[in-house]
Amino acid sequence: MFYAVLLALVLTFEGMLLVYFLTLNSLYLLFTIIAFFELRQHRRRWTARDLDVVVRSPATPAISLIVPAYNEEATIGQSLRSLLLLNYPEYEVVVVNDGSTDATLRTIVTDFDLVRAEVRHPRILGTEVVRGIYRSLTHRELVVVDKANGGKADAINAGVNAAKHPLVCVIDADSLLEEHALTRAVLPFIEDPTTIAAGGIVRIANGCRIQDGRVVGVGLPTSSLACFQVTEYLRAFLAGRVAQSVLGGLLVISGAFGLFRRDALIAVGGFSTDTVGEDMEVIVRMHRLFRERGEKYRIVFRPDPVCWTEVPERLDTLARQRNRWQRGTLQTLSRHRHMLLNPRYGAIGMCAIPYYLIFEALAPIVEAAGYLVTIAALALGWLDWTFAELLFLAAVAYGALISLAAVILEEISFRRYPRLLDLLRLATYGVIENFGYRQLTLWWRLRGVLDFMRGRAEWGTMTRRGFTPAGTSSTPH
Amino acid sequence: MTSLLERSRDIVAVVLAVLAGTLLVTLFGLVLWRAIDELRFLRRQRLLARYRPLVDALLPPTPEPDAMRHLVESSRRHRGILADLILAALRLTTGNVVARLHDAAGALGLIDRWTTSLDDRRWWARAEAVRALGLVRAQSCGDRLLRALDDAHEEVRAAAVDALGRIGDPWCGLALLTRLRDESRHQRARVVEAIRALGPPMTPMLLTHAREQPSDTAMTLDILGTVGGTAAIDGVLEWSDAADPAVRAAALRAIGSIGLDDRCFFYALRGLDDTDPAVRGMAARALGRSGRQTAVPYLAAHLDDEWLVAAHSATGLRRLGRPGAAALETRAGATGQGADLARQMLWELEFLKVGA
Numbered sequence: 001m002f003y004a005v006l007l008a009l010v011l012t013f014e015g016m017l018l019v020y021f022l023t024l025n026s027l028y029l030l031f032t033i034i035a036f037f038e039l040r041q042h043r044r045r046w047t048a049r050d051l052d053v054v055v056r057s058p059a060t061p062a063i064s065l066i067v068p069a070y071n072e073e074a075t076i077g078q079s080l081r082s083l084l085l086l087n088y089p090e091y092e093v094v095v096v097n098d099g100s101t102d103a104t105l106r107t108i109v110t111d112f113d114l115v116r117a118e119v120r121h122p123r124i125l126g127t128e129v130v131r132g133i134y135r136s137l138t139h140r141e142l143v144v145v146d147k148a149n150g151g152k153a154d155a156i157n158a159g160v161n162a163a164k165h166p167l168v169c170v171i172d173a174d175s176l177l178e179e180h181a182l183t184r185a186v187l188p189f190i191e192d193p194t195t196i197a198a199g200g201i202v203r204i205a206n207g208c209r210i211q212d213g214r215v216v217g218v219g220l221p222t223s224s225l226a227c228f229q230v231t232e233y234l235r236a237f238l239a240g241r242v243a244q245s246v247l248g249g250l251l252v253i254s255g256a257f258g259l260f261r262r263d264a265l266i267a268v269g270g271f272s273t274d275t276v277g278e279d280m281e282v283i284v285r286m287h288r289l290f291r292e293r294g295e296k297y298r299i300v301f302r303p304d305p306v307c308w309t310e311v312p313e314r315l316d317t318l319a320r321q322r323n324r325w326q327r328g329t330l331q332t333l334s335r336h337r338h339m340l341l342n343p344r345y346g347a348i349g350m351c352a353i354p355y356y357l358i359f360e361a362l363a364p365i366v367e368a369a370g371y372l373v374t375i376a377a378l379a380l381g382w383l384d385w386t387f388a389e390l391l392f393l394a395a396v397a398y399g400a401l402i403s404l405a406a407v408i409l410e411e412i413s414f415r416r417y418p419r420l421l422d423l424l425r426l427a428t429y430g431v432i433e434n435f436g437y438r439q440l441t442l443w444w445r446l447r448g449v450l451d452f453m454r455g456r457a458e459w460g461t462m463t464r465r466g467f468t469p470a471g472t473s474s475t476p477h
Numbered sequence: 478m479t480s481l482l483e484r485s486r487d488i489v490a491v492v493l494a495v496l497a498g499t500l501l502v503t504l505f506g507l508v509l510w511r512a513i514d515e516l517r518f519l520r521r522q523r524l525l526a527r528y529r530p531l532v533d534a535l536l537p538p539t540p541e542p543d544a545m546r547h548l549v550e551s552s553r554r555h556r557g558i559l560a561d562l563i564l565a566a567l568r569l570t571t572g573n574v575v576a577r578l579h580d581a582a583g584a585l586g587l588i589d590r591w592t593t594s595l596d597d598r599r600w601w602a603r604a605e606a607v608r609a610l611g612l613v614r615a616q617s618c619g620d621r622l623l624r625a626l627d628d629a630h631e632e633v634r635a636a637a638v639d640a641l642g643r644i645g646d647p648w649c650g651l652a653l654l655t656r657l658r659d660e661s662r663h664q665r666a667r668v669v670e671a672i673r674a675l676g677p678p679m680t681p682m683l684l685t686h687a688r689e690q691p692s693d694t695a696m697t698l699d700i701l702g703t704v705g706g707t708a709a710i711d712g713v714l715e716w717s718d719a720a721d722p723a724v725r726a727a728a729l730r731a732i733g734s735i736g737l738d739d740r741c742f743f744y745a746l747r748g749l750d751d752t753d754p755a756v757r758g759m760a761a762r763a764l765g766r767s768g769r770q771t772a773v774p775y776l777a778a779h780l781d782d783e784w785l786v787a788a789h790s791a792t793g794l795r796r797l798g799r800p801g802a803a804a805l806e807t808r809a810g811a812t813g814q815g816a817d818l819a820r821q822m823l824w825e826l827e828f829l830k831v832g833a
Contacts, residue, residue: 052631055661087663115788116821137788390486397493404500411507420511427504
């Protein structure tokens, strides 16, 4: 009797697992198809001449770029030099030194001719103590806020307080924006004034040639680990985010590059300091608040404002990052759980949050349990090989094809990797990431789930190499 | 059950096979496309290697007598390659070689080709043509290049500024000065860079422009600060008493950048008593850059002035050696803005010492 019940349970679970993988990959295929049409339409809609008009227009809204910096002495100088050369009519760069223990502040002060000034801006969002404001005598658009350490979200909030323009762009201190990134990122705000947040694509700078804080030659990294991440990022941003944006269900704007209306950010209380997934949490909170208020709003993703960032090339660093991303997703979904399947929140409550819960937050548990139960069932002779083949096709082969589709989408729409060899390598990595790398990330994410259940809240450290010349869930945040 | 599983597996396998087939065919097409591109690239590299010696033969001070003839006799189909080689050489050379390469471009019909491309409907073709005409210093195309300053596309306008800056004739300088008020900040920056590249010969033109266009005076004085040299000082000092504080500040900024003689030092000291903080700030900056230690007490007296003045005074004191540092040390023990700034400057001096 017990044996029969157990067998029935295993078979039911395996059946559900099959449906799970088929649904997940079919959804991603659907995202890829939607993204293909959207990218085509987007490229037709905004020509270089239109961008030129935006750059020259006095009506283009001014932007405050907020750069939270914690122990970034290796890259901060180069990043700032590149930010000060962006092609945008009016913007300021607000660097927030979040109590760095290295020479970050000293580097900025001496490199950019900064002098201490009086703190005059109001403290709208609560933050740790601001120790001082520094203004540059040579770059009028550069402001540095020096504050006690309070984490990335706290630093961004301090930057929002100090910002003087109606739009704020949050970027990581180690990220590099392309020359026209702000012009492209601001387009959704010009197209539709109800836009409250817009995200741009994050691309991987490992393997690219960088000169004076700019990416001057795009190439694939030599490290296999970084190459796997390139295909992951392409799948997540080009297929996932584009389609989710079209469907009105975007729940994440990457912390590495996002543009927000300052008043909207203040209205929701700024970035949350008690989560490790503050970039996702603030977007979900924006959806929640604006839906509750019944205000019309739009949160979108654009694939062409490009931000380049360095990704981990060491397993331990990548493990910490994926662990943190997983905890961030779970914290956010747990905090806003009452939005789940709540019709009051429209497509967000009924589709986007359930999707994130089932296919992002719970994916490691489902997938790991699936692998274990399948292996055990096969060993015990409870499952026949036909089913195992079917499961392999639905989970692994289908997944590999989706990755390949994302690489083809990149090649058709942007073709940023110029060499034939790069395309072939990307396609290969897209296929083989399903055999080993995917299972590795699954393990890290599973540990993230356990850490979330244990209440672990710290970020973990990310070691940067710094950009040299010549040089999370499965969804990147 | 087994037959159901087998049927499901077969269906999934067929669907995935169709999907894989579609993706692989698309990928194959893309790879083919890329391969053709790479073959084109390799062919171009081969042609460049073949024709490079012909262009290089024009570069020595006394070129081979037949160099030009060999170049002109080359295949007409490969004129594009020769154009690229000539333009690459022009980016690196000056003097007589430029004239020789200009003649070669003319003999090959390249100047005519570029001039025709100025009317091309593709903006990138127009931009390339403008850049090429600038590199080859095609003075005969001056009118066309001036018209390119009003092109509908920013890249073409940017290329026109660059081209006029390279040609470097007085009429180019004048044309560029009229563009100092361009709507685009980046175009203005390019114009300023082009004028700077023209260097001290622009001084009289800039002074005339500053007098004739009061709305451009402050910006023109800024440019004079970087290209002017000591010959510009007399002219710049004309504006040290201007009614507009922005112009007075720009004049002091310019003399601060050029360097202070005795007379300028006096004007800068007088500027410290101006009613406008921007003017006082620029006066403090000029004194700080003068290297004259007699400025120390004057700057120290402004450490509690408005922030801009105090900041420039503090950085000035930091630059003025031991007496400046002593003045900062005196203030550092107190409280308030002046003390804060003094402490920062001492912190920076310490850092610079460690760095040295």
